[in-house]
Structure formats: C-alpha cells, structure tokens
Amino acid sequence: MATKFKPFDVVIARYLLKPNEVFHLSKPLMYGAKINTGFGSINHDDIIGKPLRSIVFGDKDKKHKYIVTRARLPEYVINVKREAQPIYPVDASLIVQAADINVSYPTLKSVDDTEIYKEIDIFRRRGYKLAKNKRNDIKNDSSSINKKEEIIQEKLLILHGPINSYNGKTITRCSTPPLQFLECGTGHGSLTLQICKSIHASNCYFDGINDLSRGSIIHSLDRNLKHMKIGISTVSGFQKGIYLDDVEFHYEPIGPSNWVNSDIANYYRQLCDTTEFLQGCFLDMPSPEHEFTELSKYLTVDGFIIVFTPSISQIWDCYTFVKDNDLKLTLVSTFELLTGGNGGMREWDVRRVMIRNSEMVGKVVKPRIGVRIVGGGFIGIFRKIP
Structure with missing residues (x-):
C-alpha cells in the first residue's frame, strides 16, 4: 500500500x-x-x-x-455527494453480513481460444456485454435501445476503458463460472461498495475484458438514471475505483423482473451454463415482493433474496406473497436494524399460526425475546428451497 x-x-x-x-x-x-x-x-x-x-x-x-x-469507506460514504438516500455504512455492512457471502481465490486454467469461442464470443458494445452463440446469435438492435440507456452505457465505457478483442492463442479463465449477485437499486452506491468489498478477492485474476476470468460479478440495477450516475460516481471515486471491475451497472427502467429476461442477462446466464445463475439478490426498492416470482426462477438452490424495508409490515407483505403464491422460497430470518450510533440488529419472529380451537390463520410479528445482535429499518432474508 x-x-x-x-x-x-x-x-x-x-x-x-x-x-x-x-x-x-x-x-x-x-x-x-x-x-x-x-x-x-x-x-x-x-x-x-x-x-x-x-x-x-x-x-x-x-x-x-x-x-x-x-x-475510509464509512467516512467516504457519509460525506460524498449524494442525490439518493444512502444506506448508512453500519446498516450496509450488517445487510451484507446477513447474506453470509463466502468467496475464495479462484483456480485458473488456460484453454485454446477456439474452444472458448465455441462456448461464447465475448465482446463489448457501448460499454455493456452481449453474447453471440455460434448456433443462435443474439444480435444487438441499436434502434430499440432507449436513448437514456445509451447515455448511461457510454458513461460505463468511459469508466471501464477501451476494450480490445483477444488475438492470442490462449485465454486464461477460472476453472468455475463466476458467482453472480443482483442488487436493486443502485441508489447512492453505498450498499454496492459493501457488497463489492465482500467479493473483491475473487476477482484477483480479472483482466478487465474476459468475464470468464472473473470469480464474482455484482449486477447493480436502477430505474432512475440520475441515481445510477451518482452510484457509478460513488463507486468509481472510492480509492481510484478499486471496486469498479467487481460490478456491472445496468439502467433498467422497468425493473429486475424485466432485466433477468433480457438479452444482457442471457449473456450472463451463458457464462454459468444454467438458468439458475444468481447466488443472491439484494432488494432495496418499493414493494419488493412483486419481483419474487421472476427472480426466484433464476436463483440457485439455497440462494438468498434479502429485502431492506422501512417497516416490519412490508416484511410481512413479502412473507404472505411467498405463501400465497407457493414460491420456492422460505423466510429464514428477520432483523430490525437499530437506530443510534452503535447500530446493531434485533431479530424478529414473523410467521403464520393457526389460532387454537379455530380454523382461522393468525400472524405473529414480534421481536424475539432475549435475542439481539450487537441504522434503521428491517431486513428479511429469504432462501430458495428445492
């Protein structure tokens, strides 16, 4: 250093x-x-x-x-220019801690470039990636791209630098596909930085071009162009953009359910060669439960969806949505992010119960007595079941 x-x-x-x-x-x-x-x-x-x-x-x-x-990261997040309300450093670190993300240094292998390009032909266009499979090309229709999206993707191209294609005979790639996480929305970029910090070591071999040399990828979505620009600026401004290559920013005016079905998301699915390519999702957005149906389809078994809400009633809405729609998700933990200088979390009990001597269904929403993990708001942690 x-x-x-x-x-x-x-x-x-x-x-x-x-x-x-x-x-x-x-x-x-x-x-x-x-x-x-x-x-x-x-x-x-x-x-x-x-x-x-x-x-x-x-x-x-x-x-x-x-x-x-x-x-330092907390000082930077609190004092940097903001247009969107940040998740403060103590809360952001607790949210990431609750996700229990564990990554390690990847192992490498070198392969002939003809083998690589049979699997996927990697290139960038206007700063974002698309895939072209040899048997089923996915072509970029520039006329259908929203003008605002062109602006933000041009910004990304500047941040990531010029992209050149490979001319060598071998390409270094990780022996396993990259772990991929989704964040909605980018906002101030404070949570983005905390997630990047937890997975940064796994990208020690990333060469800035070939995504198969990555150990992890964070996809950060936002439907507000102004907020996304601030988020990009926040991430790129911290320690000369040390975490910038860990995250891919996507302007998505409709929502994450639309993004996971897009051509860009299909490119990232092909990296993992499976439909279930997301290890986890962080949702800091209104009515996050409406995204559960689509996101759960692309979540790996035991992968998480963490929602961050200002009230406990919104966690209950997410819980009842999962039950009513019979989704392959289960609520494993609910925490209150405590306000005050010391922060911390308090666990809550959120579940449905059968009322004794009746057939009516009631609800339990209360703090767990005697359970405290030493902010503000609530987080619900859902995990996918088989």
Missing part, C-alpha cells in the same frame, strides 16, 4: 483542534485544485507527495492546522 498521497487519491482533511467535528472530504487530488475550508483553502499540491497523516495549513498565516488522512 502506498505510504504517500498520489494524484486522484480522495482524502479527509481534519481540523487538528476538533478532528471529529470539523473535517472536509476532498475531490480526487489534482495539481492546481483546492479543498475549501472555513479557514481558507488547502492546495492539493500541498498534499500530493506528502506522507499519510501529514499536517497541512488551511490559510496563508498557517494558524489553522489540518491532518490529512486517506478517506
């Missing part, structure tokens, strides 16, 4: 007399730029090249001292 600040680092400048009260998040460091403070401006030139935790001055008189540190 670098011991000195470099161009494009994002830093926190803390006022030395009140470091936890007065601080400023910088934009990516660039020569000639400044951090504006209440006591003057700090030149980026005075930070670049300095060791971590250096002291700089906020004015010409050098009366006001600031200590400069690299922005």
Whole structure:
C-alpha cells in the first residue's frame, strides 16, 4: 500500500483542534485544485507527495492546522455527494453480513481460444456485454435501445476503458463460472461498495475484458438514471475505483423482473451454463415482493433474496406473497436494524399460526425475546428451497 498521497487519491482533511467535528472530504487530488475550508483553502499540491497523516495549513498565516488522512469507506460514504438516500455504512455492512457471502481465490486454467469461442464470443458494445452463440446469435438492435440507456452505457465505457478483442492463442479463465449477485437499486452506491468489498478477492485474476476470468460479478440495477450516475460516481471515486471491475451497472427502467429476461442477462446466464445463475439478490426498492416470482426462477438452490424495508409490515407483505403464491422460497430470518450510533440488529419472529380451537390463520410479528445482535429499518432474508 502506498505510504504517500498520489494524484486522484480522495482524502479527509481534519481540523487538528476538533478532528471529529470539523473535517472536509476532498475531490480526487489534482495539481492546481483546492479543498475549501472555513479557514481558507488547502492546495492539493500541498498534499500530493506528502506522507499519510501529514499536517497541512488551511490559510496563508498557517494558524489553522489540518491532518490529512486517506478517506475510509464509512467516512467516504457519509460525506460524498449524494442525490439518493444512502444506506448508512453500519446498516450496509450488517445487510451484507446477513447474506453470509463466502468467496475464495479462484483456480485458473488456460484453454485454446477456439474452444472458448465455441462456448461464447465475448465482446463489448457501448460499454455493456452481449453474447453471440455460434448456433443462435443474439444480435444487438441499436434502434430499440432507449436513448437514456445509451447515455448511461457510454458513461460505463468511459469508466471501464477501451476494450480490445483477444488475438492470442490462449485465454486464461477460472476453472468455475463466476458467482453472480443482483442488487436493486443502485441508489447512492453505498450498499454496492459493501457488497463489492465482500467479493473483491475473487476477482484477483480479472483482466478487465474476459468475464470468464472473473470469480464474482455484482449486477447493480436502477430505474432512475440520475441515481445510477451518482452510484457509478460513488463507486468509481472510492480509492481510484478499486471496486469498479467487481460490478456491472445496468439502467433498467422497468425493473429486475424485466432485466433477468433480457438479452444482457442471457449473456450472463451463458457464462454459468444454467438458468439458475444468481447466488443472491439484494432488494432495496418499493414493494419488493412483486419481483419474487421472476427472480426466484433464476436463483440457485439455497440462494438468498434479502429485502431492506422501512417497516416490519412490508416484511410481512413479502412473507404472505411467498405463501400465497407457493414460491420456492422460505423466510429464514428477520432483523430490525437499530437506530443510534452503535447500530446493531434485533431479530424478529414473523410467521403464520393457526389460532387454537379455530380454523382461522393468525400472524405473529414480534421481536424475539432475549435475542439481539450487537441504522434503521428491517431486513428479511429469504432462501430458495428445492
């Protein structure tokens, strides 16, 4: 890890007399730029090249001292520009923890490129991927692409850089298909960063082009173009975009049920050579239960759907939807994300019961007594059953 600040680092400048009260998040460091403070401006030139935790001055008189540190993930998420309401770092980390994602470094194998292209011909167009099977081509009809989608995909192309096709005789690929996760919606990008953090190690061999060299992929969807741009900016701005290659952003104005049946999703299904290509889904959206029917079709057995809602009644709506529609899902846990500085979770009991001495069905929605895992809102964890 670098011991000195470099161009494009994002830093926190803390006022030395009140470091936890007065601080400023910088934009990516660039020569000639400044951090504006209440006591003057700090030149980026005075930070670049300095060791971590250096002291700089906020004015010409050098009366006001600031200590400069690299922005940690929680500090970055809370202070970065926002247009959408973020899931705060404590809550986001607990949601990802509840998903129990476990990935490891993939093993590799090299294959002849003719073998690879018999399976799938990988290329990018306007920043997103499509597949062309040798026996059944899926062609891109540019006339049907929504104009807004063209804008966002052009943005993605800039972020991911130019794409070149392979000309070599061998291609390195992982010995197993990539694990794939779905997030709806992108929003501020705070949950996206936390998910990326949990799977980042599995993409140690990703070359930026060949998806078969990936260990994991996060698909982040949003129906609001403005929110998606902010989410992309949030992810790309943290530590020079360290997690950018872990996630694929998709503008989806209709919803995730439409996306999983699209040509782009079909490309990713072909990577896994199975219909059930999603290991899990994170849903932070209104009425998430309406997406359960389609998403559960593409979920692996024991794969999860985690919903994040502001009220316990919405978890009940999801639970009853699963029961009423006989979906192959089961609610395994319900947690309340506690408000306050310390965060934490409290488990709830959400289930249907038969009322004694009657044939009526009642409901139980209450905290589990004596069970607490040391925010705000509720999460329901559903898993797919055979």
